[in-house]
Amino acid sequence: MTKGAVNLLVNIAPSILNADFSNLELVLKQLETGGAKYLHLDIMDGHFVPNLTFGPPVVKSLRAKTNLIFDVHLMVEKPESLIEPFIEAGADMITIHWESTRHPHRLLQKIKDSGKKAGIALNPATPPENLEYLLDLIDLILIMSVNPGFGGQSFINNQLTKIRKVKSMVCKAPQEILLGVDGGINLQTAPLVIEAGANFLVTGSFLFKGDVIKNLKDLLAVCQKS
Ligand SMILES: O=C(CO)[C@@H](O)[C@H](O)COP(=O)(O)O
Numbered sequence: 001m002t003k004g005a006v007n008l009l010v011n012i013a014p015s016i017l018n019a020d021f022s023n024l025e026l027v028l029k030q031l032e033t034g035g036a037k038y039l040h041l042d043i044m045d046g047h048f049v050p051n052l053t054f055g056p057p058v059v060k061s062l063r064a065k066t067n068l069i070f071d072v073h074l075m076v077e078k079p080e081s082l083i084e085p086f087i088e089a090g091a092d093m094i095t096i097h098w099e100s101t102r103h104p105h106r107l108l109q110k111i112k113d114s115g116k117k118a119g120i121a122l123n124p125a126t127p128p129e130n131l132e133y134l135l136d137l138i139d140l141i142l143i144m145s146v147n148p149g150f151g152g153q154s155f156i157n158n159q160l161t162k163i164r165k166v167k168s169m170v171c172k173a174p175q176e177i178l179l180g181v182d183g184g185i186n187l188q189t190a191p192l193v194i195e196a197g198a199n200f201l202v203t204g205s206f207l208f209k210g211d212v213i214k215n216l217k218d219l220l221a222v223c224q225k226s
């Protein structure tokens, strides 16, 4: 990839956090029918964030049912211990939080050495300049546009400024880096984050209110127009 290469395609990564957990096989089929390529899996430990979700066994069960690209978002203390279990469970991409470890460089290196895509997420208050000496190890920068822990929160507007700053960092990197946004993405906020430079949009509660397939198609249409 040439220096400064930018992926112009906008990707949607549906988060199942607000889906019907009693029928995830149906949810996977709906997302595939709606045109999804990714599945965003929110892993919460009740410590790094005040909520609990699921672990590698659930991811492994889902892996057996779909070829969607598994984008695992680790919102946990000590993510060091969970890289291997999630890779064994079928993760294609693993995103750690900058705030969750003293050794983000080592962890990103570990994910890359396993042949998987490495992502780093930034909480709303974390400055993007922290990524300067990590950039060569990063495939995805995930800007949290809500405080992590729950679906259904409102988009924090000042994260648009951070997206613009990260866009200029990403353009200077030698490899392609996806610029992701996670939290409060819907038909109104998607055009704003795309205009600011994002090309990887995580969306949860918007999709699962009403008709999932229609909502996903509507969001993909907005992304193609923006
Ligand atoms: O990581 C998180 C929340 O911590 C997200 O992935 C949410 O699941 C997105 O949900 P919405 O904000 O779209 O409802």
Ligand SMILES: [Fe+2]
Pocket (backbone or CB within 6 Å): 015, 040, 041, 042, 073, 182, 202
């Ligand atoms: Fe997430």
